[in-house]
Amino acid sequence: xxxxxxxxxxxxxxxxxxxxxxxxxxxxxxxxxxxxxxxxxxxxxxxxxxxxxxxxxxxxxxxxxxxxxxxxxxxxxxxxxxxxxxxxxxxxxx
Amino acid sequence: xxxxxxxxxxxxxxxxxxxxxxxxxxxxxxxxxxxxxxxxxxxxxxxxxxxxxxxxxxxxxxxxxxxxxxxxxxxxxxxxxxxxxxxxxxxxxxxxxxxxxxxxxxxxxxxxxxxxxxxxxxxxxxxxxxxxxxxxxxxxxxxxxxxxxxxxxxxxxxxxxxxxxxxxxxxxxxxxxxxxxxxxxxxxxxxxxxxxxxxxxxxxxxxxxxxxxxxxxxxxxxxxxxxxxxxxxxxxxxxxxxxxxxxxxxxxxxxxxxxxxxxxxxxxxxxxxxxxxxxxxxxxxxxxxxxxxxxxxxxxxxxxxxxxxxxxxxxxxxxxxxxxxxxxxxxxxxxxxxxxxxxxxxxxxxxxxxxxxxxxxxxxxxxxxxxxxxxxxxxxxxxxxxxxxxxxxxxxxxxxxxxxxxxxxxxxxxxxxxxxxxxxxxxxxxxxxxxxxxxxxxxxxxxxxxxxxxxxxxxxxxxxxxxxxxxxxxxxxxxxxxxxxxxxxxxxxxxxxxxxxxxxxxxxxxxxxxxxxxxxxxxxxxxxxxxxxxxxxxxxxxxxxxxxxxxxxxxxxxxxxxxxxxxxxxxxxxxxxxxxxxxxxxxxxxxxxxxxxxxxxxxxxxxxxxxxxxxxxxxxxxxxxxxxxxxxxxxxxxxxxxxxxxx
Amino acid sequence: xxxxxxxxxxxxxxxxxxxxxxxxxxxxxxxxxxxxxxxxxxxxxxxxxxxxxxxxxxxxxxxxxxxxxxxxxxxxxxxxxxxxxxxxxxxxxxxxxxxxxxxxxxxxxxxxxxxxxxxxxxxxxxxxxxxxxxxxxxxxxxxxxxxxxxxxxxxxxxxxxxxxxxxxxxxxxxxxxxxxxxxxxxxxxxxxxxxxxx
Numbered sequence: 001x002x003x004x005x006x007x008x009x010x011x012x013x014x015x016x017x018x019x020x021x022x023x024x025x026x027x028x029x030x031x032x033x034x035x036x037x038x039x040x041x042x043x044x045x046x047x048x049x050x051x052x053x054x055x056x057x058x059x060x061x062x063x064x065x066x067x068x069x070x071x072x073x074x075x076x077x078x079x080x081x082x083x084x085x086x087x088x089x090x091x092x093x094x
Numbered sequence: 095x096x097x098x099x100x101x102x103x104x105x106x107x108x109x110x111x112x113x114x115x116x117x118x119x120x121x122x123x124x125x126x127x128x129x130x131x132x133x134x135x136x137x138x139x140x141x142x143x144x145x146x147x148x149x150x151x152x153x154x155x156x157x158x159x160x161x162x163x164x165x166x167x168x169x170x171x172x173x174x175x176x177x178x179x180x181x182x183x184x185x186x187x188x189x190x191x192x193x194x195x196x197x198x199x200x201x202x203x204x205x206x207x208x209x210x211x212x213x214x215x216x217x218x219x220x221x222x223x224x225x226x227x228x229x230x231x232x233x234x235x236x237x238x239x240x241x242x243x244x245x246x247x248x249x250x251x252x253x254x255x256x257x258x259x260x261x262x263x264x265x266x267x268x269x270x271x272x273x274x275x276x277x278x279x280x281x282x283x284x285x286x287x288x289x290x291x292x293x294x295x296x297x298x299x300x301x302x303x304x305x306x307x308x309x310x311x312x313x314x315x316x317x318x319x320x321x322x323x324x325x326x327x328x329x330x331x332x333x334x335x336x337x338x339x340x341x342x343x344x345x346x347x348x349x350x351x352x353x354x355x356x357x358x359x360x361x362x363x364x365x366x367x368x369x370x371x372x373x374x375x376x377x378x379x380x381x382x383x384x385x386x387x388x389x390x391x392x393x394x395x396x397x398x399x400x401x402x403x404x405x406x407x408x409x410x411x412x413x414x415x416x417x418x419x420x421x422x423x424x425x426x427x428x429x430x431x432x433x434x435x436x437x438x439x440x441x442x443x444x445x446x447x448x449x450x451x452x453x454x455x456x457x458x459x460x461x462x463x464x465x466x467x468x469x470x471x472x473x474x475x476x477x478x479x480x481x482x483x484x485x486x487x488x489x490x491x492x493x494x495x496x497x498x499x500x501x502x503x504x505x506x507x508x509x510x511x512x513x514x515x516x517x518x519x520x521x522x523x524x525x526x527x528x529x530x531x532x533x534x535x536x537x538x539x540x541x542x543x544x545x546x547x548x549x550x551x552x553x554x555x556x557x558x559x560x561x562x563x564x565x566x567x568x569x570x571x572x573x574x575x576x577x578x579x580x581x582x583x584x585x586x587x588x589x590x591x592x593x594x595x596x597x598x599x600x601x602x603x604x605x606x607x608x609x610x611x612x613x614x615x616x617x618x619x620x621x622x623x624x625x626x627x628x629x630x631x632x633x634x635x636x637x638x639x640x641x642x643x644x645x646x647x648x649x650x651x652x653x654x655x656x657x658x659x660x661x662x663x664x665x666x667x668x669x670x671x672x673x674x675x676x677x678x679x680x681x682x683x684x685x686x687x688x689x690x691x692x693x694x695x696x697x698x699x700x701x702x703x704x705x706x707x708x709x710x711x712x713x714x715x716x717x718x719x720x721x722x723x724x725x726x727x728x729x730x731x732x733x734x735x736x737x738x739x740x741x
Numbered sequence: 742x743x744x745x746x747x748x749x750x751x752x753x754x755x756x757x758x759x760x761x762x763x764x765x766x767x768x769x770x771x772x773x774x775x776x777x778x779x780x781x782x783x784x785x786x787x788x789x790x791x792x793x794x795x796x797x798x799x800x801x802x803x804x805x806x807x808x809x810x811x812x813x814x815x816x817x818x819x820x821x822x823x824x825x826x827x828x829x830x831x832x833x834x835x836x837x838x839x840x841x842x843x844x845x846x847x848x849x850x851x852x853x854x855x856x857x858x859x860x861x862x863x864x865x866x867x868x869x870x871x872x873x874x875x876x877x878x879x880x881x882x883x884x885x886x887x888x889x890x891x892x893x894x895x896x897x898x899x900x901x902x903x904x905x906x907x908x909x910x911x912x913x914x915x916x917x918x919x920x921x922x923x924x925x926x927x928x929x930x931x932x933x934x935x936x937x938x939x
Contacts, residue, residue: 004832006823013816020808023931027801027938036939040931048924055819056920058765061752066303067765074769077331077418078776085367085780088422092434227759292770300763304755330766334774342781342876351865351872352790353781359788359869368777710890717894717911 012054019043019050100696104254104274105187114251143676145229148636150236151215152533155526157240158208161199162600164247168196170597173557177590179578189574190257191250191276197260201380202284203243205514208522209383210239210294213322215533217298219629219636220316222307222645222652227300229674230716235290235297237684242287245691249279253695256280259572261369262343264354264362269347278695281344286691288336295329298322307628309647313407316627316650317393317400321386324410325379328417332375339368348697363428370421378417380514382410384521385452388474391524392456394625395471396463402455403650409448416445426494427501435494442492449485453478468623469543473524476551477516484512487562502572505565508558515554523547523603531622535634536614542606550599557592560585626654631663633738639671639726642735668735671726683712749826751913754906764914768921775925778877782933790868795937798863804934807850808926814843815923818916825912830903833912834896840919841892844885851882874933881929884922891915 023043026036052058058067103110128134141149171192175184184192214232218225226232249255256276258267267277302323306315315323343365345351352360393400400406422430422438456478467475487509491500500506523546531537561569564585569576576582621630628645631653643664645652655661690705692698752758786795821836855875858864863871895915899908 009819044931051924063762070769074772082780089784092430094431296766330770331773334770335777338777352869358790
């Protein structure tokens with residue numbers, strides 16, 4: 001029975017729950033926008049990384065270079081799209 | 095009867111009626127011909143169900159050439175209308191429909207498939223593979239593109255053409271200002287074709303990363319394959335943006351949402367933003383494979399290794415990243431502040447640098463080379479100065495403050511045609527001529543080919559250089575006429591003559607194909623150009639399995655090494671070869687997609703739901719399928735090889 | 742077909758290995774799909790027209806339940822793949838079934854949430870904000886729905902055919918898809934709901 005619940009997966013799950021709970025703090029506690037956003041960003045990205053590496057076995061095979069490059073590239077362009085859009089449509093607008 | 099009203103053209107004309115008749119007749123002729131010559135079985139088993147990358151490449155090619163004709167006719171009509179002031183050839187509505195379809199057809203349904211044709215045919219051969227990583231998916235990509243193209247192309251005879259420009263900005267493209275179904279066609283046909291393209295992106299990255307011949311490290315790949323890898327990476331990250339955008343546009347038009355409306359919080363400029371987040375990488379998707387072709391052609395016909403392999407690779411990788419950083423230069427004048435505009439101005443000017451690196455590398459390859467001016471080489475040589483003109487005007491446009499003068503004038507139109515035509519079109523024609531013997535077993539006529547190249551390039555200059563001047567003088571783009579007092583007349587007349595020249599040039603290419611098919615010798619070498627890379631190490635015609643024995647490679651010019659330095663390309667014995675089976679599912683699923691798209695355009699909800707279910711049923715069937723392909727036996731390989739070698 | 746027995750079954754042939762890489766690349770494209778939706782969301786989030794804002798309509802309880810359901814389902818499918826790797830077919834099928842049931846639970850809550858929003862005047866046609874909210878949540882939900890059918894088909898195939906390189910490969914790829922949906926949900930949970938309720 002125990003071999004059906006590997007330590008890595010269980011710890012990953014527990015850690016994810018912990019990160020979710022921390023993120024919930026921004027709802028239940030009073031804090032400034034900046035603090036709140038920072039907490040959300042940090043917890044979200046860490047939890048995403050846990051999923052990718054622990055659960056999705058991203059680094060497991062000889063394709064890991066291609067896989068990580070793909071994920072980083074996607075992430076960078078995603079961030080550029082999000083922040084570039086906000087810049088053009090809202091922040092940088094006169 | 096009311097039900098059928100929705101399919102009527104809102105703005106008919108004699109030309110449109112004539113086209114309806116022509117389309118109807120052509121369909122009848124094709125069906126009759128296939129029936130009379132009993133070719134339905136052949137068509138089904140050899141072409142509609144093929145998963146062979148070479149056949150798929152040829153189908154893309156035929157589609158691209160047909161669409162080139164459609165887009166070209168649009169162009170000639172526009173130029174004819176503008177040749178003299180206050181012309182009455184086309185009214186404003188028709189002019190709008192024509193420049194819209196010209197743009198969409200040329201970019202999405204001509205240039206993209208042309209590139210796909212060359213990538214499909216050449217890349218697996220260049221890396222020494224037997225096919226792409228996912229042959230079934232490849233077939234699906236083609237048929238989705240084909241159905242998207244068919245859907246778009248019937249718009250002008252059923253329901254009405256889109257008329258909001260190839261960029262389809264809101265609020266013009268919304269239901270308030272574009273009441274006909276034209277813009278629905280735009281949203282949905284491009285969506286279908288775009289899904290196919292995204293699949294190609296995934297397919298080719300996997301193929302290039304995982305299926306190279308032994309010994310071919312990434313830095314030993316031919317340059318066209320490198321350009322294909324980078325291009326497909328851009329496709330994977332750019333096309334999803336288009337998917338979401340077109341979906342939002344569809345929802346605004348058909349479901350009453352407020353993404354891009356001018357009320358209830360909608361933001362019309364958000365369309366332009368996302369369009370160009372996709373649109374700018376798209377033009378790099380077009381140009382990078384073209385650059386890849388030039389690298390192949392220039393090094394082959396200068397009889398030299400490509401100069402600066404590493405910087406060629408590096409520049410393409412940098413271009414791919416930068417291409418996602420410049421999109422706002424398409425709407426500098428839309429209201430952003432100076433800081434935003436300046437940031438994008440800098441990134442835009444930066445992207446010219448790696449392009450310049452590539453140009454210099456080609457020049458250095460030519461320097462001290464033993465240049466042989468064949469038709470493909472002629473296109474490459476003509477490309478260098480013509481593209482440079484277009485390119486430097488791009489840097490001019492990239493300066494945001496100056497762009498307030500140039501934006502949406504004919505200066506802009508001249509710029510992008512002067513980069514796309516010498517950049518992409520010449521490369522496609524060069525690639526077509528270069529790879530034609532491998533595809534079809536005979537050479538295109540050199541004399542006619544070179545003559546066409548000269549006519550096309552000189553006509554390009556004649557057609558578009560005047561537009562720089564009329565644009566600076568104030569002629570706006572997308573205007574169906576102008577008055578005599580503006581003084582734009584002479585410029586436009588010269589453009590018209592250039593356009594007529596282009597028509598002649600392309601007609602000559604068609605004639606070349608006919609003439610060569612009829613008269614050219616079929617007795618040509620497998621490597622007629624004395625080339626340098628693996629695709630020329632195959633027989634002509636290329637057998638289904640490509641290589642009887644997978645090649646072993648030790649440099650970036652594997653074939654050249656084999657020919658000149660005695661390297662053994664095909665060591666070992668024949669073994670049985672595992673090949674994928676043909677399948678009708680891609681064609682059938684795409685046909686269902688066509689009906690789905692048509693239903694969506696006309697808001698026919700029951701057929702829409704039924705076809706949606708049909709699409710998912712196809713996917714479900716695929717999931718449960720147990721198809722492991724077939725094996726080609728050693729005896730069969732031996733027989734095929736002996737036949738081909740004998741010939 | 743050459744099977745490399747030193748690797749887990751799902752990677753063990755060249756074709757399998759290609760399919761897994763291909764799927765990762767597809768996930769890269771999906772990152773961009775959701776990035777575009779998020780970009781639109783952040784741009785339109787305050788453009789509520791005459792309709793309600795996020796703070797006015799979001800409720801923490803259903804959101805929390807949806808999050809726990811999906812997060813747990815991501816855990817159970819991970820256990821399912823592990824069971825597959827140690828060759829335990831019964832455990833793998835059990836874990837996969839639990840995963841899909843949790844996913845179905847998630848979807849039920851989400852459908853209920855949508856119906857509720859429409860009732861209180863936050864429908865698809867109300868404002869730019871509601872349009873992008875429902876489209877983003879809806880795209881994620883549609884992906885989950887597709888996943889339920891796909892997962893079911895895989896369970897049926899493994900039940901009938903056992904662990905072969907093909908079924909192992911398909912199961913693993915499905916798990917990648919399912920994990921990815923949870924990753925997207927993490928961002929929805931944080932930047933749509935929590936941020937909206939701050």
